[in-house]
Amino acid sequence: MPKFAEFRNFEFYYFVKDAIADEPLHVHVAVSKDRYRFGKFWLEPDVSMDRKGALSTPDILKVEKALKKNLTKIKAQIEKIKKGESVKVIKL
Numbered sequence: 001m002p003k004f005a006e007f008r009n010f011e012f013y014y015f016v017k018d019a020i021a022d023e024p025l026h027v028h029v030a031v032s033k034d035r036y037r038f039g040k041f042w043l044e045p046d047v048s049m050d051r052k053g054a055l056s057t058p059d060i061l062k063v064e065k066a067l068k069k070n071l072t073k074i075k076a077q078i079e080k081i082k083k084g085e086s087v088k089v090i091k092l
Contacts, residue, residue: 001028004077007066007092010059012074013038019082027074029063031055041067043074066092 005012013028024045028038030053037054041047047067049060067074070092080087 002081002087003089004081004087005070005074005090005092007070008062009033010063010066012092014078014081016081025075025078026050027067027078029053029055031059039063043067043071047071 001013001015003011003013009032011030011032013030015028018026025043027041027043029041030036030038038051039049039053039055039060040051041049041063047064049064052060055063073090073092077087077090
């Protein structure tokens with residue numbers, strides 16, 4: 001479960017097992033202080049929240065905005081992870 005991006009106090013993860021799951025592309029997001037209660041956001045067909053985890057309503061809005069603004073970068077990071085390449089954590 002590599003962390004591939006950070007935005008403010010949020011950490012973005014992609015679970016490697018998700019690459020073989022029959023689900024649309026998505027990411028898991030945690031508040032840095034509560035890494036064990038992930039929110040889940042779909043990236044396709046549109047950016048939207050599936051599960052809020054420890055995120056508050058204002059947090060959800062911030063994360064959705066960051067995902068939409070950086071969608072190309074995020075998808076590129078995920079593709080590297082899927083290929084087994086190492087990724088450096090990027091700041092969004």
